[in-house]
Amino acid sequence: MLTKDEVLAPLAALRTDQVVVTTMGMVRPWGRHSTHPLDFASADSAMGHAADLALGIALAQPARTVVCLNGDGSMLMSLGTLAVAVEQRARNLVLFVVRNDTYEITGNQPVPGARCVDFALLARGAGFPSVHGFDDAADYRRRLPEVLAAAGPTFVVVRTEPGHEAPLSRGPQEAAAYLGDSLAEAAHRLRRALAALRAS
């Protein structure tokens, strides 16, 4: 089992120009590893909809990798997105499920199927061509470069220790830079940043 930092530090070290979409218990931890203009926090939004939002960005930006740091509770809310990602041939989508078996933000109540649901099998069953599971930090660090380089859509499930994140907000009270403005401002900022990169 990994800590969140053991999941995020190697990813942040390898990250170049990818869009990274975070949600729920991964929002603040990722904000401690990255202040990249292509980071987007699906916070103050709709639980369960980070993966399909990230899929939409990936489909509109086929030349750019889009990484989604999803939770297991959120993934369970939108399993149909697995089928849609494959159907749409989103080769540039890397969908993480950071699995801690709990709804962390609300006090670590167990998710349905905790310790029982096989997310990697669900992704394979939906047709994901690149599926990876990790529960060892050294193995994860070693294999992450090949995982990120694989032709996707790619699915990565990482067994992670439950944390103790408080409910999310947006505004100056949040330390993470990408939580400093409203969801609408962040969304429009990301669209402008991607448009500027495309134009250049």
Added chain:
Amino acid sequence: MICAARFLEALQRHGVTDVVGLPDNASAALFALLAGGGGGVRLRTVSREGEAFALASGLWLGGGRPLVLIQNTGLLESGDGLRGTAMRMRIPLVCVITYRGHARMMRTLGGVPPARDAALLGRPDLDSVALLTEPTLDAWGVPHERLDGEGDLPRLHAAFARSEELGGPVALLLTCDLRAGEAAC
């Protein structure tokens, strides 16, 4: 009845890049056209309607101009997906919503009833989703107009303009079928 090919041409004229949604009998002809190529408008079929609003929002963030096409039953399913993505992100988004049960509601009640209760929603001679469609959009503050026939297609233009002006979703309620073939066009 609206010719599906004319409808698609209207989407192309307005720069729509993607149609995101789920088919029903009223929209099936357009889905068939899109699946057959769509003249540059891509089809993004989703697994549930709430997913359509999130996926469309992501497409917009990535630089696209998506349009959502769902049935009114799916609108009711979409609640938090619509609220937490397109509305909360202030995304200009046109949603075409097929209006199941509209004809029967008009025939039986003459319009949208001013109030609803369990007895009305349980009446077997009405499709309850029709009774809830416009009140739901009103409750969410989503502007809406009807598309009753091909003569109403210019309302697409107004809907795109309104969604840009508001920075949010605007709905067009399709009360007739999109049809394919010579007879329809």
